[in-house]
Amino acid sequence: MDYIITFFSNLHNLNALITWGGYTVLAIIVFAESGLLFGFFLPGDSLLVTAGLLATQGYLNIWELFFLLATMAIVGDSVGYQFGKYVGPKLFKREKSILFAKDHLLKAKAFYDKHGGKTIILARFMPIVRTFAPIVAGAGSMPYKRFLLFNVIGGIAWTGSMLGIGYFLGKVIPGVDRYLHIVIGVVILLSISPGIYAWIREKMVNKNNNKSDFK
Numbered sequence: 001m002d003y004i005i006t007f008f009s010n011l012h013n014l015n016a017l018i019t020w021g022g023y024t025v026l027a028i029i030v031f032a033e034s035g036l037l038f039g040f041f042l043p044g045d046s047l048l049v050t051a052g053l054l055a056t057q058g059y060l061n062i063w064e065l066f067f068l069l070a071t072m073a074i075v076g077d078s079v080g081y082q083f084g085k086y087v088g089p090k091l092f093k094r095e096k097s098i099l100f101a102k103d104h105l106l107k108a109k110a111f112y113d114k115h116g117g118k119t120i121i122l123a124r125f126m127p128i129v130r131t132f133a134p135i136v137a138g139a140g141s142m143p144y145k146r147f148l149l150f151n152v153i154g155g156i157a158w159t160g161s162m163l164g165i166g167y168f169l170g171k172v173i174p175g176v177d178r179y180l181h182i183v184i185g186v187v188i189l190l191s192i193s194p195g196i197y198a199w200i201r202e203k204m205v206n207k208n209n210n211k212s213d214f215k
Contacts, residue, residue: 052166088139
């Protein structure tokens, strides 16, 4: 119980969370955010960037981080796929609850319907969508061999790029950890920018369609 309390009390302070929990906490969060329904609220991009930054300060080994977290990301997505395969169809009929966000699932499905298999790669870089994308793939009966290929590519690319950003900044900018909140803010903004772009584009298309209806 004390472990759980400490975990959630440090969740807003990633620096403290990582130095307290080390590789174990990092592995648990990446696994949960990648494939468990309730994991959508957990930090992903910002967690990896912070871990990469701390690796430059000697707290963690960057290569051990990469292999561990890439593996956990891939395994997490695979668990999400299997969950979606066996339970997914029922989820679309279930109403929203505290631990289940049906609207997130529907958004992931819409994204999957539009982009197909490459959604598994693209979703890695989109908070919330990355949690639900493997579940949608499983519910949509994507062949597992095909899913696994996209899963491995996406897991390696996401983990490597996020850790790499933090590690690079930590190496080239002295004292960058003092501006960690700014770095994380920029990373989060970049992560959600595809979703913002898609939303703006959809609004513009709908607006133009409405105008054409009145002509």
